[in-house]
Amino acid sequence: xxxxxxxxxxxxxxxxxxxxxxSRTVEAQDGSTVMETAxxxxxxxxxxxxxxxxxxxxxxxxxxDEWSATVGKASQMEEDMLDFAADVRPTSRLSCQxxxxxxxxxxxxxTPDKQG
Amino acid sequence: xxxVIKTDAVIIGAGxxxxxAVFELGLLDIKAHLIDILPKIGGQCAELYPEKPIYDIPxxxxxxxxxxxxxxxxxxxxxxxxxxxxxxxxxxxxxxTPEHPLFRIATDAGTTFEAKVVLIAAGGGSFQPKRPPTPGxxxxxxxxxxxxxxxxxxFRGRRVLIAGGGDxxxxxxxxxxxxxxRVTLVHRRDEFRxxxxxxxxxxxxxxxxxxxxxxxxxxxxxGNDGQLSAVSVRGADQVNFDIECDDLLxxxxxxxxxxxxxxxxxxxxxxxxxxxxxxxxxxxxxIFAVGDIITYPGKLxxxxxxxxxxxxxxxxxxxxxxxxxxxxxQYTTSSTNxxxxxxxx
Numbered sequence: 067x068x069x070x071x072x073x074x075x076x077x078x079x080x081x082x083x084x085x086x087x088x089s090r091t092v093e094a095q096d097g098s099t100v101m102e103t104a105x106x107x108x109x110x111x112x113x114x115x116x117x118x119x120x121x122x123x124x125x126x127x128x129x130x131d132e133w134s135a136t137v138g139k140a141s142q143m144e145e146d147m148l149d150f151a152a153d154v155r156p157t158s159r160l161s162c163q164x165x166x167x168x169x170x171x172x173x174x175x176x177t178p179d180k181q182g
Numbered sequence: 183x184x185x186v187i188k189t190d191a192v193i194i195g196a197g198x199x200x201x202x203a204v205f206e207l208g209l210l211d212i213k214a215h216l217i218d219i220l221p222k223i224g225g226q227c228a229e230l231y232p233e234k235p236i237y238d239i240p241x242x243x244x245x246x247x248x249x250x251x252x253x254x255x256x257x258x259x260x261x262x263x264x265x266x267x268x269x270x271x272x273x274x275x276x277x278x279t280p281e282h283p284l285f286r287i288a289t290d291a292g293t294t295f296e297a298k299v300v301l302i303a304a305g306g307g308s309f310q311p312k313r314p315p316t317p318g319x320x321x322x323x324x325x326x327x328x329x330x331x332x333x334x335x336x337f338r339g340r341r342v343l344i345a346g347g348g349d350x351x352x353x354x355x356x357x358x359x360x361x362x363x364r365v366t367l368v369h370r371r372d373e374f375r376x377x378x379x380x381x382x383x384x385x386x387x388x389x390x391x392x393x394x395x396x397x398x399x400x401x402x403x404x405g406n407d408g409q410l411s412a413v414s415v416r417g418a419d420q421v422n423f424d425i426e427c428d429d430l431l432x433x434x435x436x437x438x439x440x441x442x443x444x445x446x447x448x449x450x451x452x453x454x455x456x457x458x459x460x461x462x463x464x465x466x467x468x469i470f471a472v473g474d475i476i477t478y479p480g481k482l483x484x485x486x487x488x489x490x491x492x493x494x495x496x497x498x499x500x501x502x503x504x505x506x507x508x509x510x511x512q513y514t515t516s517s518t519n520x521x522x523x524x525x526x527x
Binding site: 122123149 | 226234369371434435
């Protein structure tokens with residue numbers, strides 16, 4: 067008999083490291099975004115002023131180098147918004163544009179010194 | 183200063199909730215003027231997500247931000263509201279008494295109103311230019327750091343550094359390069375959001391050595407007493423360097439700030455305006471507040487909640503605008519009186 071319990075409600079773990087170096091690991095629901103997961107878990111360092119419309123650049127994160135390829139690059143629209151973020155680096159992304167999937171289990175992102 | 187505009191109601195903020203307030207006030211014969219800092223109506227719907235679908239407007243399974251604004255504009259048309267765009271309300275003064283309120287409202291464009299009631303529908307506050315991420319920038323603002331161009335003459339003969347990659351940045355590069363002694367455009371990547379013809383014109387100027395382009399991000403400012411001498415930047419290769427300049431024009435988009443609302447003598451709670459949920463009135467009688475800027479137990483920052491709040495605020499506003507008239511509750515479906523106001527009877 068197939069045991070489905072192992073796959074029931076799969077959770078993906080994401081670690082957020084803030085500018086002071088403090089790290090928080092939380093469980094993220096697949097299909098939600100890295101920004102939503104941060105807000106839902108009261109992770110500091112992400113403002114998300116526009117609520118996830120890719121319209122404000124206040125959910126800026128740095129994806130850890132080893133995760134950069136898996137997470138992928140910013141879209142054209144996201145790159146345009148990143149123009150409004152401070153201290154943009156090669157692995158900068160807007161966390162509202164990163165969808166949580168099982169492939170991201172263990173993902174590590176850092177939040178910048180300040181948003182916007 | 184222009185003449186004082188006398189009106190029943192002034193609505194601060196022309197987002198969806200401020201717009202719908204025109205409708206609810208209009209049904210009660212209350213005339214309204216709307217003021218907004220943006221050059222267009224619609225607030226966040228128009229500025230932040232005009233193309234994004236909204237799924238929780240009753241009666242619309244799906245509507246875009248701009249679609250909702252367009253529909254609201256049509257819906258409030260019978261009440262002929264006057265929009266004052268590109269203006270920020272700077273002061274709100276109480277002239278009347280709690281029983282007979284009267285307010286003087288003045289904008290940064292010099293427009294002055296006298297209104298019996300005020301509705302604050304300012305959402306997340308006013309959209310204001312985002313500061314560049316450089317420490318101590320405040321000390322230079324208005325002297326050698328600017329977020330818009332008021333007078334081109336200010337820049338004559340000066341070394342101007344323009345930061346950004348959108349239309350504002352590129353337009354001012356092209357407009358100021360004949361005026362300034364030297365223009366330098368700084369942008370974090372060698373791609374620009376601005377209209378292609380502006381980008382091409384800029385690239386031609388760079389090729390002809392008539393201006394400079396630096397692919398870099400601002401990291402700091404150097405100068406004295408508000409006068410810049412140089413801007414520190416970090417290039418794409420992570421190397422830091424300084425660019426000498428007299429002025430910085432920074433175009434980093436808009437952000438929402440509570441702004442002058444904080445100075446109007448209203449009780450505030452965590453940058454929100456507390457209201458009672460029967461009248462949506464603030465701590466000052468005659469000043470109402472609706473939409474995302476307010477707080478009360480159970481408050482949801484939804485457009486649909488703002489519509490409800492505007493309807494209730496209008497009922498109470500009637501009491502101040504028409505103190506001697508009894509308010510009769512009527513439905514638009516059946517009242518010929520309301521239908522006449524809507525121009526449909």
